[in-house]
Amino acid sequence: METPICDFVRAYALRETVRAHMPGHKGNARLGAERLDITEIAGADELYAADGVIRESERNASRLFGSAGTYYSCGGSSQSIRAMLFLAMTQAEKPEGRPLLLAARNAHRSLVECAALLDFDIEWLYPAESESICSCPVTPRDVASALDGMEKKPFAVYLTSPDYLGGMADVRGIAGAAHARGIPLLADNAHGAYLAFLKPSLHPLHLGADMTADSAHKTLPVLTGGAYLHVSENMKFGESDARRALSLFGSTSPSYLILQSLDRANAELAGGYAGEILRCAERTAELKRRLARNGYRLFGGDPLRVTLAGDGKEIARRLRLGNVEPEYADRDFAVLMLTPDNGEQDFARIEAALGRADGCSGEPRRAEIVRGRRVLSIREAVFARQELVPVQEAAGRIAAAPTVSCPPAVPAVISGERITGQAVRAMREAGIECVSVTADFI
Template sequence: MNDRENLYTRLIEYSKGRAYPFHMPGHKRHKLSMMDPYRFDLTEIDGFDNLHDAEGILKQEEERAADLYGSSETHMMINGSTGGILAAIAGVTKRGSRVLVARNCHTSVYHGIELNGLRPVYIWPEMDPSLGIYRGLSRREVEEKLDQYPDICAVFLTSPTYEGVLSDVRGICEAVHARGIPCVIDEAHGAHLRWIGFDDAVSCGADVVIQSLHKTMPALTQTALMHVNGSLVDRERIRRMLSIYQTSSPSYVLMASVSLCLTWLEERGREEFDLYSKRIQSLRQRLMNMKHLCLYEPQDAFDWGKFVIGTVGSSMSGRELYDRLRDVYGLQMEMVSSEYVLAMTTVGDTEEGFERLAQALEAIDDEICAKKKCLITENICIPERQMEIDEAVHMPVAMIPLSQAEGRILGDYLYLYPPGIPLLVPGEVLQTDQIKQIEYFVHWGLDVHGGYVKENGNVKVILHHG
């Protein structure tokens, strides 16, 4: 084998360095080590069951997960939460039906809307102007939309958000169930919530809950769980959709990772999460003393394991802080925005990692000065919708400069990744405020994905309509 670099060799070299991961996956590259995975990377041979018709060892694992999470029925997933979200949307709706969707949902929700020809009613969470972060949704906000559109057949929400903000899932589920329709919760970032003292969406009564084990638990990337409860959903249809949206050759390495994670939860979870909680509270208390950087603590309930470090009152941008932490201190953050960075902590983190983060932030905070900056994200500009998503994605498109796109209908999604929440979706009209916002993100070095080409500043718009 030659010495040319490839993905494998790059990963090996990176793993030997001192870069510390304040990002996913939750095992932080050192928890629950497996044997050589090639030794048990196999297929559905005798004795090892079939994920799409589990009746043996895999069924036992799913029942174990259901017991741990208090769910009526749990499915193991190896296509991540994305596969579960797509299966859930297809499983609880009929083509062309109307659904209520939180606008801060992940792009996979919009892809589910697109694939099933659904007619979304968007509910826009309030935005916290301090950092431009979406707040949680209340029961009242959801009830108002349900009263306005009585033909809504299902509700899709994200809680916690990427930044850890929680909605009133219990109250929302009660309101939704009073109308005889199901509530689906994307809880991809909340598989750990019940282990740190929060009521998760399963305990709050949600009908379908999708959780990414790999985000906040010691499990490999792409591992997830779907919990199904109550009588408002067709469980057989959801099982069928899971078989459609998951590979027909599920990885036994990934399923073994789920099994190891469940065993760890049973044997050591409480003890390790108690220790993690104490460490987090101590770190948060320490970082509250920063003078220029700010540790975000929203008004809503939130997952305090998400460290949102704001720069809005300082002379530094979010991108500059992100780069400084990585390049100077060897700390890789999960996400960067124009006004903050996000450090994801999990039970897989070490005391040494927390100390490195604290020392780095304190040193940076001492070096910078105060400076007032204006947020462009304070107000939500609700876009005009000219076409439904499933119609818009099939229209002829053209690439034109973003600066010349005012009034044009978008032909693709526009989103920052991470977190993968659309700024605009196909069929919506580009308006002046939204163009300015995108230009603002580009100016601060953020990557706009989808129908935007950063090399030339062009955006994908529908060629003609009507």
Template sequence: MNTRSTALPRPAQRPTGHASAAAPAPAPVSVPEPASSTAAPPPTGPQPHAPYAEALLAHAGRDWLRLNVPGHAADASRFASLAQLFGPGALALDFPPLLDGLDLGAASPLARAQELAAEAWGARRTWFLTNGASQANQIASLVTPALGDTLVVQRSVHSSVIDGLVLSGLDAVFVQPSIDAEQGIAHGIGPEALAEALAQALAAASRPAAAYVVSPSYFGAVADIRALADVAHGAGVPLIVDEAWGAHFGFHPDLPGNALSQGADLVTSSTHKLGGSLTQSAMLHLADGPYADRLEPLIDRAHRMVQSTSASALLLASLDLARAQLACGTAELEASIEAADRIRRTIRRLGRFRLVSDTFDRYDDITGADPLRIAIDTRHGHISGHEARRLLYRDHQIMVEVATDAAVVAVIGAGSQPDTERFVEALHCLPSPLSDAGHQPLQRLPAPGPARLTTREAFHHPARLLPAAEAIGHISADTLAAYPPGIPNLLPGEVITPEVVDFLRYTANTPHGHIRGAHDPLVTHLRVIDSGTH
């Protein structure tokens, strides 16, 4: 990889015996040069530059007497434990917001970095976020009441979208995704299902505010965003796409096009997932379409509401660097795709396991697949996904992203090149504890119970705690989601069903199982609204 190193200026020499020594210099930042590969044309403009990261690096190289926050003051000698864990360079780069030469003003390095990100993703405007795509989903939910009173939303959205409904107070019409019953996973929705839900909202005399869909899914299934955008626009509403898992889309010809290029109006991007930025950093992209003039000032206001006033400079800089890497790292992306393809080819050849993506052609709502996602049907190899994940972690020091009762999902970050042989060998060394005769029934995704209240009404309603078995038939006060992937299995305002309780308790008792929003780790009790059943 060709890189250009931005050298850090040496701090000015202090007199001998000064009470506080200068912090050691952070390591130089390497910014990718355009790739030499001819697989895709290089981006236009100064995409190899990372203006905010470079300005932050230069700022850290000056001889500051830091009498402001953060309290460690970049003093690696006095805060040795921090410096030992993170390195003195991280402390030196940890500046607060609102500094000249970094983020103040319309022409600041941060503003320029966000402009380059908008250019790279094809957006009218891009916002850098420091609380993940969850923050992006909350912003998107907060602005939609200005457009209508009902959000038409895919039922398998991330729980942060449901949190956004609580914040916004919007009513919702949910669109059920297609379900792979064999795997127990949700895919996406098609244009016909979206059109039917929009018509349902209109028939109820409500004003649809927007359509909210997910693509790609947690298992890499890509929806027909172009067709969904046409349906939404035909109904007079914008299309919002939770593209949390697709930050890398559009940066290589072997990857699906990103949602903005397919007609989406507002796109949430969890850049840290596969895009290479630090954990908890993300972006929100606004298209230059018919809804942009109305949405842009609203997004600005919502962004100020939910973005920390102490946003991490480290996270912001990582977004700047990730954008430069994606925009100019065609050769590295190609190597990542080839690594994923190599794993798939070997799994198919050895025959013990199957690939979930090999069944995507059965579903009309799936038009493509993310090549950097490797979803493996472990049940076919006579081991549950939860057990496979546990043994890979414990015995082989291999972490996979998601496990279900039937599968594990491995992801390869855009630009990374993992040891594919190590993973394939460890996978095929897993024991086969399940025989065909003793195969446990698959824990299927439960169908949601009927909605009796809006999410906001249920959230604010007085609640009480009941044993899980006694909560059946009552209305949930909480959002409960098996995590990962974080798709809500129970929403505030929905009736609690036996199937939902069984699924949540089963998941909570599996290795690495976690239920976001649960009152207790094993889901022995549930919070229900105090008025009982409706």
């Protein structure tokens, strides 16, 4: 596959042209990457009005992912998520009052920040029960009955799948429930760009989602910040609308290092990398089987993620002793993210570092799901004057911070909700010490 962005930048770097343009380093290597770090000069195209090498590269990505349109983001899925929401909201019929979104509660903060920026309300879908505050398993039936019970038609249904622990939603079923009611499905697929290359594909776009935001950098060989906005043929807006939406939330100086990396990934995927993803999924399944035989309890269905339930901190300590750094660990889980760029040696080292589970594996504790009670709109709360208070003094106050949880989890409170005693307990359990509350609205 052609790599038009990389070819342009490399040819430019070889010409040793006097760089009387940004960036200020002029290509002189201090870190080493500067030679290939350019700006939108003649011939390099323009990300938000692309009609040259960037557009060609995005079309290559679109063919690889089987989308109707694929657009690059240098601001991660955070930027793609905001653009996706903007597009869905502005495409929908204008409602009376604030637009409304139906969303599973384990959403990344970029959704809540976007609700503040665009001033829409969110009706949350809570799981019936959850094994962790990181999971929010909602079913097609949950979505159908929520939609049927809503007085106002939401502009979209919004899911996070895969979630941080590797939980995978029934995207096909949920898309069916949404589409039957004339509502599009948006998927935060930040952790699942690679799913398109499994056989069969598990990518949400191929299972019925109408738009997805994928962090290429999380699971594909792409520099940090590189992401996609994928659009299905069900969405009727044009290419310029998609670019306008992304430009609202991004810098006018996109990183050409990231763009080259996204471009290069197309060539890798069209070459052997897609096959390597399949082999890596098989190798990861084998690692999971071996860890299970060693007494570990595995969690989640994401094929390239190993989530170990039990004393995550102890599991992480063992891994670090073996010079393995996990993606995440808390008192209930440790998460490892693997790709074909982890060689066979890495798998062997992970297995050796973990050894037998003895004492650090176990059933995850049931998490208490706190239902929020909204008293202000998300926008009112995020834009309000705020103060930071100790969690134990926060009961009765109104949350201002977008979400109180990290990593992406089912948050104890979200901006605009009254903080209950139950929410205080949940935050203390999660080790949160301070929370930002509105200063003027009590």
